[in-house]
Amino acid sequence: xxxxxxxxxxxxxxxxxxxxxELSGRGLHERAHWIAVxxxxxxxxxxxxxxxxxxxxxPRDLTFFNWAISGTFQASIGIHIDALTAVxxxxxxxxxxxxxxxxxxxxxxxxxxxRFFAYIGxxxxxxxxxxxxxxxxxxxxxxxxxxxxxxxxxxxxxxRPSAAAAAxxxxxxxxxxxxxxxxxxxxxxxxxxxxxYDKVFAELPKHVGETISVAGVEIxxxxxxxxxLFTGAMGxxxxxxxxxxxxxxxxxxxxxxxxxxxATMVTAGVFMMARLVPxxxxxxxxxxxxxxxxxxxxxxxxxxxxxxNDIKRVVAYSTVSQLGYMVMACGLGASVAGxxxxxxxxxxxxxxxxxxxxxxxxLSGEQDLRxxxxxxxxLPVTYRTFYIGALALAGVPxxxxxxxxxxxxxxxxxxxGAGIFFWGVGIVTAFLTAFYSFRxxxxxFHGPSKVEPKAMKHxxxxxxxxxxxxxxxxxxxxxxxxxxxxxxGFNGIEAxxxxxxxxxxxxxxxxxxxxxxxxxxxxxxxxxxxxxxxFYLTQPELPxxxxxxxxxxxxxxxxxxYVDELYDxxxxxxxxxxxxxxxxxxxxxxxxxxVNGVGWSALAWAGAMRRIQSGQLQxxxxxxxxxxxxxxxxxxxx
Amino acid sequence: MIPLSYYVMLSAVLFIIGVTGVLIRRNxxxxxxxxxxxxxxxxxxxxxxxxxxxxITGQVFVFFTLTVAAAEVAIGLAIIIAxxxxxxxLNVEEINRMKW
Numbered sequence: 106x107x108x109x110x111x112x113x114x115x116x117x118x119x120x121x122x123x124x125x126x127e128l129s130g131r132g133l134h135e136r137a138h139w140i141a142v143x144x145x146x147x148x149x150x151x152x153x154x155x156x157x158x159x160x161x162x163x164p165r166d167l168t169f170f171n172w173a174i175s176g177t178f179q180a181s182i183g184i185h186i187d188a189l190t191a192v193x194x195x196x197x198x199x200x201x202x203x204x205x206x207x208x209x210x211x212x213x214x215x216x217x218x219x220r221f222f223a224y225i226g227x228x229x230x231x232x233x234x235x236x237x238x239x240x241x242x243x244x245x246x247x248x249x250x251x252x253x254x255x256x257x258x259x260x261x262x263x264x265r266p267s268a269a270a271a272a273x274x275x276x277x278x279x280x281x282x283x284x285x286x287x288x289x290x291x292x293x294x295x296x297x298x299x300x301x302y303d304k305v306f307a308e309l310p311k312h313v314g315e316t317i318s319v320a321g322v323e324i325x326x327x328x329x330x331x332x333x334l335f336t337g338a339m340g341x342x343x344x345x346x347x348x349x350x351x352x353x354x355x356x357x358x359x360x361x362x363x364x365x366x367x368a369t370m371v372t373a374g375v376f377m378m379a380r381l382v383p384x385x386x387x388x389x390x391x392x393x394x395x396x397x398x399x400x401x402x403x404x405x406x407x408x409x410x411x412x413x414n415d416i417k418r419v420v421a422y423s424t425v426s427q428l429g430y431m432v433m434a435c436g437l438g439a440s441v442a443g444x445x446x447x448x449x450x451x452x453x454x455x456x457x458x459x460x461x462x463x464x465x466x467x468l469s470g471e472q473d474l475r476x477x478x479x480x481x482x483x484l485p486v487t488y489r490t491f492y493i494g495a496l497a498l499a500g501v502p503x504x505x506x507x508x509x510x511x512x513x514x515x516x517x518x519x520x521x522g523a524g525i526f527f528w529g530v531g532i533v534t535a536f537l538t539a540f541y542s543f544r545x546x547x548x549x550f551h552g553p554s555k556v557e558p559k560a561m562k563h564x565x566x567x568x569x570x571x572x573x574x575x576x577x578x579x580x581x582x583x584x585x586x587x588x589x590x591x592x593x594g595f596n597g598i599e600a601x602x603x604x605x606x607x608x609x610x611x612x613x614x615x616x617x618x619x620x621x622x623x624x625x626x627x628x629x630x631x632x633x634x635x636x637x638x639x640f641y642l643t644q645p646e647l648p649x650x651x652x653x654x655x656x657x658x659x660x661x662x663x664x665x666x667y668v669d670e671l672y673d674x675x676x677x678x679x680x681x682x683x684x685x686x687x688x689x690x691x692x693x694x695x696x697x698x699x700v701n702g703v704g705w706s707a708l709a710w711a712g713a714m715r716r717i718q719s720g721q722l723q724x725x726x727x728x729x730x731x732x733x734x735x736x737x738x739x740x741x742x743x
Numbered sequence: 744m745i746p747l748s749y750y751v752m753l754s755a756v757l758f759i760i761g762v763t764g765v766l767i768r769r770n771x772x773x774x775x776x777x778x779x780x781x782x783x784x785x786x787x788x789x790x791x792x793x794x795x796x797x798x799i800t801g802q803v804f805v806f807f808t809l810t811v812a813a814a815e816v817a818i819g820l821a822i823i824i825a826x827x828x829x830x831x832x833l834n835v836e837e838i839n840r841m842k843w
Binding site (some may be wrong): 328632718719721730 | 762763766
């Protein structure tokens with residue numbers, strides 16, 4: 106039990122120690138990792154222990170303290186580990202460990218080195234507490250805490266205006282989603298009077314069928330709750346139309362992109378949907394909305410990733426797209442498949458980001474795909490691991506991405522009704538995914554070198570401290586998928602998560618469809634791969650000509666469907682204009698006017714009154730004599 | 744025996760002369776003299792009432808008043824000398840620094 110508590114507390118201790126050294130003025134600087142890395146490795150070990158004991162002994166609970174007690178309401182902070190939590194613990198601690206070790210090499214010589222490790226520690230703590238929450242309040246607190254860490258880490262290079270703006274954007278866009286999330290939690294509390302998962306899951310089904318009037322429209326209260334909670338997931342997991350912050354978040358250092366904006370924090374939305382699946386299951390309407398939004402996001406982001414020229418942005422849009430898959434899976438009632446994809450995606454996307462970081466590091470900070478090429482022989486380790494990551498992302502068997510993505514597509518296909526439509530969207534997205542994955546490989550590592558001479562001089566493979574995490578993650582990207590083989594008896598993920606996430610169902614799927622669908626997926630993935638090969642290796646002039654042929658479509662994709670511009674017109678600029686108006690008219694004219702007016706009138710009065718003070722002795726004497734005379738007269742004549 | 748009203752009238756006349764002097768004269772020494780005149784007008788009142796009421800208190804009071812008056816003149820003259828050194832003038836209209 107104590108060891109369970111150490112899982113989140115070790116990274117927190119690392120944060121506190123490094124932070125205190127920073128505050129004391131004698132920072133740890135390049136020694137910070139001697140505290141951070143052992144701490145996170147410790148929590149990795151304890152996570153494995155916890156995982157083992159959950160598998161054999163069932164869920165584990167430990168309450169740290171009761172945070173708020175008021176009447177019948179009670180909120181406690183503590184840890185609750187069941188199968189879902191245990192696999193998330195493994196994911197978070199493995200990726201966090203790999204990323205922190207990688208960071209030693211990547212951030213070497215950075216001014217904020219110790220600060221960076223402190224914030225990663227805080228993030229790891231918050232994320233672990235988030236997945237271990239046993240009530241909605243703790244979930245929400247650490248949901249916000251990971252958002253804060255994301256903000257702090259995106260703006261790590263805060264002197265760059267673009268980084269500061271990206272951090273603000275991430276925070277503000279998340280606020281929109283979190284607002285809905287908090288409303289959902291409030292609504293649950295008013296209905297049930299408790300925020301504990303168990304009580305909520307037990308009580309909420311009794312309220313199915315009740316309606317509530319929102320702006321004159323009657324809506325099922327459980328549907329409303331589910332939709333509001335889903336809004337939170339949309340913000341955190343960057344689902345359309347709240348996806349805009351994630352690509353911009355790439356302004357942060359690359360290890361952060363790998364840890365927070367690919368493997369862990371952005372998957373919190375999907376995790377939340379899986380965790381609260383008993384609530385979502387009550388509302389088919391909300392599930393439908395989630396499925397549609399997930400599918401739309403998957404396709405939408407994939408079309409953007411195809412044309413982006415910034416290496417990290419391609420991977421970022423790919424993340425948005427893959428998150429779309431997961432949300433779609435949760436929306437279709439296949440949360441096990443969603444979480445499975447979350448795990449495999451965590452491994453291969455962290456790998457891809459760290460590889461991007463390695464490439465960027467080797468090229469002295471260059472991120473533009475058009476200034477790369479031919480790096481294969483210079484970065485052998487990065488090349489091979491990147492290749493594995495791309496294969497996994499593209500869904501080529503037998504790598505991790507294939508099994509999880511195929512599971513989602515299969516579930517979509519057999520879910521009936523509109524399922525075949527979702528399957529179609531998924532297949533198209535899979536084709537685009539394979540295409541842009543190998544577009545990256547071919548433009549970065551193959552073909553003629555377009556590296557600038559200045560960067561060429563410093564070109565070098567990254568040190569071992571960076572490549573070893575790559576190799577570990579590459580190994581995981583190959584093998585994690587094997588935990589969920591779609592063969593009865595070999596599907597470990599289903600066996601572990603099934604009882605938690607979908608206890609009542611598990612009708613054994615008609616496996617007659619399984620093999621044909623799998624073949625389609627393989628064909629599509631290989632087709633995407635070969636198309637990219639043809640476009641970028643065999644006929645390097647083709648993409649340019651194609652872009653000219655369908656210039657409108659190309660521009661639409663390159664400019665990310667103009668969503669940012671649209672938001673700028675609709676939300677940002679009117680807000681700024683309103684703020685300016687309030688500032689100039691209300692604040693300066695009215696409020697300052699009143700305050701200054703009081704001051705001015707006092708001054709004016711004083712200016713008039715001070716004329717009485719003539720300084721002439723005899724004026725004062727006269728006034729005094731007249732006063733005495735008047736008083737005397739009044740006294741005598743009374 | 745001279746009636747009390749005569750003394751009171753004399754005192755009042757002296758006091759008004761003093762007040763008038765303070766108000767209309769420009770020479771600061773004359774103003775100081777006028778203040779002395781007003782003080783002594785009150786002294787006459789004290790003595791007259793003391794005599795008519797057969798109470799010695801009034802006369803004792805006069806001694807105190809005279810002492811205070813002497814001290815006041817000493818300080819007043821010292822201030823006037825200091826002022827004269829600074830301004831080379833005794834005109835009270837020119838001594839008007841204490842204002843806005």
